[in-house]
Amino acid sequence: MPVPARRIDPPAEPFRSAPQNIEAEQALLGAILINNDAYYRVSDFLEPEHFGEGVHARIYEIVREIIRAGKSATPITAKTFLPPDFRAGDLNGAQYLARLAAEATTIINAADYGRTIYDLAIRRSLILIGEDMVNIAYDAPIDMAPKDQIEDAERRLFELAESGRYEGGFTNFETALLTAIDMASAAYKRDGHLSGIATGLDDLDRLMGGLQPSDLVILAGRPGMGKTALATNIAFNIAAAWRGESGADGAMKTVNGGIVGFFSLEMSAEQLATRIIAEQSGVPSSDIRRGSIHEDQFARIVEVSRAIQRMPLYIDQTGGLAISQLAARARRLKRQKGLDLLVVDYIQLLQTGKKGSDNRVQEVTEITNNLKALAKELQVPIVALSQLSRQVESRDDKRPQLSDLRESGSIEQDADVVMFVFREEYYLKNKKPKEGTEEFFKWQAEMEAMAGRAEVIIGKQRHGPTGSVELQFDADVTRFSNLARPGGLPERFE
Secondary structure, X not given: OOOOOOOOOOOOOOOOOOOOOHHHHHHHHHHHHHOOHHHHOOOOOXXXXXXXXXXXXXXXXXXXXXXXXXXXXXXXXXXXXXXXOOEEOOEEHHHHHHHHHHOOOOHHHHHHHHHHHHHHHHHHHHHHHHHHHHHHHHOOOOOOOHHHHHHHHHHHHHHHHHHOOOOOOOOOHHHHHHHHHHHHHHHXXXXXXXXXXXXXXXXXXXXXXXXXXXXXXXXXXXXXXXXXXXXXHHHHHHHHOOEEEEOOOOOEEEEEOOOEEEEEOOOOHHHHHHHHHXXXXXXXXXXXHHXXXXXXXXXXXXXXXXXXXXXXXXXXXXXOOEHHHHHHHHHHHHHHOOOOEXXXXXXXXXXXXXXXXXXXXXXXXXXXXXXXXXXXXXXXXXXXXXXXXXXXXXXXXXXXXXXXXXXXXXXXXXXXXXXXXXXXXXHHHOOOOOOOOHHHHHHHHHHHHHOOEEEEEEEEEOOOOOEEEEEEEEOOOOEEEEOOOHHHOOOOOO
């Protein structure tokens, strides 16, 4: 009779406790109790929740409050704030505080102890995020898709990475001077010698100083004005001008232009690519789509396509994105490829992710708040396109105003810059009078004066003046460019 096979269970995993350093916590608390100056060496970054031992967290919190109140924190002054039943092993509160002070070393190592405690707290947070990922994956709620869990984990990891820093506080004037010189040097190396990223449109750059880091720039206009065309022109110009150099840490640093992320919620990536090819090759996109092009035009398209292929311009064509998804993908792009400019086309197509919400004004408020927070978090300018309300059409003067922004309160409030695209030619074209009349000749003269001209109106600029600039607009290839002025043209020879 065969002997049944014995089941051999794998050895149990040894129990692992969360990483912490009790000795470092004791040494730091003891150093603070004998010399309160030690507290100021860690106060910028160390919080009570960073201590692995709850007893130490409570003592640090009490000591911190005493010092902030302008009093001296010693074992004698601190013990009165501990609860009567406070115990640390076999010792009561007064005895434990006295032992911490008695066994304390010099405050010279206080900052090192604080960093050790902080780093271990970050590692414990990583463990918690990992455990949550596993537990949620096992027992996911019905309404939570896997991509939602991935985006939540990415957000938590990015927040942890951004918070895991010791830097901050006062700097001496010499350091501030060096930083200012570095900024001036970087501006000198950039096209146009601007403090921000050059858009490639000279008059616009002069008025704005380029696109500034952490700014939310709203680009608004009525349908047919060329919002998307201007956004793609700027994105292309910046990506085309990109130049990077390797830093001391081996990471690539942008010297000129920028790496661009483009969220195209309305147009597909193919449509956007066709539009950019048309802009740069001079071949109308309608001809490209129909295939009615000549051999030399096709050669230009191929040449432009090869140049575009090497540019750091990344397009996300997902429609109906929630603002949380957009933020997660932007963080991922910055981490994996780098990021200097983000374009969102357009705000009204974004979602908040909340089901059953019928208050669109509140939704747009949340979206613009999140876009501004994302610009600050990633330290890049965000150019977000927005529609204008129909009230523009009811006025004789069709030039847009801040009040014309749809769901305008939050958009105007959160934006650092609000730009409007306006083309008088678009409206004149629809007012064509009967040919041969006096009104027709007047209309014809106005059309000739406005042909190929567009106006970008700066309705709000937090860091500079408002005003307007004129640009050249080629409707066939939807391209904005610098307007050639009579004074800048070469002399005519008859």
